[in-house]
Ligand SMILES: O=C(O)CCC(=O)C(=O)O
């Protein structure tokens with residue numbers, strides 16, 4: 001199995017045409033030299049690992065609401081759209097305070113500080129990438145600022161524990177799915193396992209150097225480009241080597257709840273989806289994955 005994800009270095013700014021063609025061809029791009037402080041990124045990972053090492057009872061104190069948009073979601077709660085078996089993961093969500101207040105554990109020390117920092121960094125890089133895309137997409141430069149600045153973005157801290165011997169044989173760490181949002185920024189995970197479904201229907205490993213950010217397009221970007229930028233199906237497979245925990249941290253960049261997802265004029269051909277608000281689209285998808 002080979003990796004076919006194009007790489008984009010941001011060392012000299014964003015090559016918008018490269019970004020666009022990478023997203024168009026594969027829906028994924030590996031971003032290097034993104035400018036996020038690597039030693040702090042390391043600290044953020046450490047604090048996240050320490051949180052998930054807490055006893056389940058301790059973590060359960062942070063289950064808030066029923067739709068899992070903030071705080072802790074326990075192991076076995078979420079399934080991919082159309083897949084009856086829950087994924088083998090537990091996670092934590094941080095989002096925009098004005099949309100729904102965050103909760104923060106007192107332990108481990110520094111959790112809020114490091115995680116809030118990471119949210120802001122990924123938010124900034126994500127919006128930079130979208131802003132760069134406006135040129136090749138031939139839409140006004142402010143399009144994504146208007147649609148998504150300060151939007152309903154969510155940082156997900158993920159822990160996939162070692163796979164239990166009695167795990168459902170049909171269960172995998174994260175079953176095949178597309179992300180719901182505009183664009184996802186995934187800080188390179190602690191171990192392998194992420195795969196994308198290429199256009200020939202083959203699963204391919206998504207390899208990225210340590211400290212890179214893997215970006216992928218979600219359903220909302222696919223929708224407003226009428227599928228020109230596809231939301232590529234991906235999954236996380238169970239470990240083939242040592243049966244150890246895997247940690248990853250996707251940042252789902254969302255529009256503002258009230259932003260209207262309307263197909264850009266130049267991509268309209270009669271087959272396009274109808275206008276829908278970010279909030280309504282999200283609510284629909286959350287129902288489909290068992291979270292709402
Ligand atoms: O853990 C990963 O590498 C990917 C997770 C993912 O695709 C998701 O949570 O949507």
Ligand SMILES: [Fe+2]
Pocket residue numbers: 177178179234
């Ligand atoms: Fe995903």
